[in-house]
Amino acid sequence: MKRIFQNKNKKETWVVCEKLFGIVGVEMNIKGDEIEKEGFLWRGDRILSKKGVRRAGNSFSEN
Secondary structure, three states, rough: HHHHHHOOOOHHHHHHHHHHOOOOOOOOOOOOHHHHHHHHHHHHHHHOOOOOOHHHHHHHHHH
């Protein structure tokens, strides 16, 4: 999986997510430091709850 996303920018990552997993991203209506904070919250939520496929896609594109 890591090889699929390696050397891909955010838009390219979403194309892969849409094709492989049939998911669409969640639009983030925030900017600056708030994006980073929200990303950490989403990753934590995903790990703790084992759900949120759309959030997983966002996390892939940020890593």
